[in-house]
Every structure is written in C-alpha cells, then in structure tokens.
Amino acid sequence: MDKYSSLSCCADLYASPLGKLLLGNSWHPGGLALTRALAESINLSMEDRLLDVACGRGASALMLAQVYKCQVVGIDASTTALEYARKEATRYRLDEFVTFREGDATCLAFPDCTFTAAICECATTLFADKGAALSETARVLRRGGHLALSGNSYRSDGCVPGGYGAFARAGAPPARHCAAGSAHPGIDCHARAGTPS
Numbered sequence: 001m002d003k004y005s006s007l008s009c010c011a012d013l014y015a016s017p018l019g020k021l022l023l024g025n026s027w028h029p030g031g032l033a034l035t036r037a038l039a040e041s042i043n044l045s046m047e048d049r050l051l052d053v054a055c056g057r058g059a060s061a062l063m064l065a066q067v068y069k070c071q072v073v074g075i076d077a078s079t080t081a082l083e084y085a086r087k088e089a090t091r092y093r094l095d096e097f098v099t100f101r102e103g104d105a106t107c108l109a110f111p112d113c114t115f116t117a118a119i120c121e122c123a124t125t126l127f128a129d130k131g132a133a134l135s136e137t138a139r140v141l142r143r144g145g146h147l148a149l150s151g152n153s154y155r156s157d158g159c160v161p162g163g164y165g166a167f168a169r170a171g172a173p174p175a176r177h178c179a180a181g182s183a184h185p186g187i188d189c190h191a192r193a194g195t196p197s
Contacts, residue, residue, distance in 0.1 A: 034150055035060040035121065036067070042117055042146035044068050051075070051115040053105050053137060054123030058085025058098070064119075065097035073115070075103035106132035113142045121150045 044050065046069040052061040055074030062085070065072045076082055085100045103109055105120070106129050118137050127133040137147055 032059065032063050035063060035119070038119055038121070038148035038150055039064055039068060042148045044070060044117060046070050048116045049114070051118040051137070051140060053118060053120040053133070054126070055085065055100065057081045058088055058100060060119065060121060061085070061098050061100070062088055062092060062094055065094050066092065069097065072098045074098065074100045075105070075108070076100070077102065077104060106136060108136040108140050110140045112139055114140045115145060116142055117146045119148045124149060124151055
C-alpha cells in the first residue's frame with residue numbers, strides 16, 4: 001500500500017457513517033467559526049481563488065463560497081467525502097463557485113500560481129510528508145497569496161490547549177519558525193490565533 005492509499009483509507013474512515021455521527025460535517029475543532037476566523041485572517045474576498053486542502057465533506061469550502069462569493073477548489077483523498085461534497089454543492093446551488101477533486105496534498109495537480117489563497121484545517125498531521133504538502137501548497141499559490149492553517153496541539157500533561165491558526169504569505173523571504181510546525185522556505189508564517197504549545 002503506497003502513501004496515498006493509506007491516506008485515502010484514513011480519509012474514508014472520516015467520511016464513514018460513524019465518522020459523520022462523531023464529527024458531523026465539519027471535521028475539525030472549532031467548526032465553521034474557526035474556518036471563518038481563518039478566512040478573516042487572510043482577508044478572503046470574492047476576488048480570491050481559494051484551495052481547500054483536505055476539504056473532507058466540503059463544509060468549509062461550501063461556507064466560504066457562500067459567504068465570500070469566491071471561487072473554491074476543494075481537494076481530498078476520500079472519494080466518499082467528495083461525493084457528498086459535490087451533492088451538497090448542487091443542493092445549495094454553489095456549483096458555479098465550488099468544485100471538488102480527488103487529490104494528494106503532497107502532489108497537487110494544478111499549475112504553478114493557480115490560487116490566491118489556501119486553507120488547510122486540522123489535516124497537516126495526517127500528511128506523511130508535511131514538507132512536501134507545504135511545498136506543493138506554496139507552489140500553487142500566486143506570489144503574495146495567503147495560506148491559513150489550523151490544527152491542534154497536545155501537551156505532555158494531557159491538556160489540549162485548543163486550536164491554533166497560522167497565516168502565511170507565499171513568495172516571502174524564508175520563514176521563521178511557525179506555530180504550525182517547522183519553517184519552510186518560501187512561506188512566511190505568523191501565528192494568528194489560539195494557543196500553540
């Protein structure tokens with residue numbers, strides 16, 4: 001089983017009826033309120049073309065398209081989740097704003113500089129090669145484009161201090177250490193929200 005197959009298996013577990021029962025449509029802590037905070041941190045607008053990396057069932061992509069009237073492309077490894085997301089886009093008449101594609105965050109099937117913004121919510125920990133996923137996201141962002149990340153942190157005392165957000169600007173000088181993980185050349189990271197540990 002290759003990397004992508006194992007990720008797809010994990011993603012399909014999230015998309016299963018049990019996953020939906022436990023997690024609902026928004027698969028990350030903070031739900032759509034956190035998504036909106038991330039969008040506001042990068043000043044998302046109707047002029048943007050947004051990539052939602054690991055979009056799952058599409059709840060964030062659909063909300064962002066509806067609220068900000070921007071073009072959104074969601075990618076995920078789960079065909080089950082994407083099927084649901086496409087049906088929801090049709091149901092809410094957002095087809096003209098949102099498209100969903102099967103894909104791997106470490107090998108994005110888009111030309112360089114395709115998007116003005118990208119989000120990835122509570123999914124980077126699932127990527128076997130986080131550096132490749134960040135590199136690919138930076139590659140498909142236009143110079144000056146924005147990346148908003150969220151995730152969870154865990155402390156050895158068992159406390160989960162909550163989500164964190166990070167805002168990044170593509171094409172910037174080499175990054176400082178970011179709340180979301182190690183520094184990555186070409187992405188300038190700034191902690192924005194929550195309590196990273």
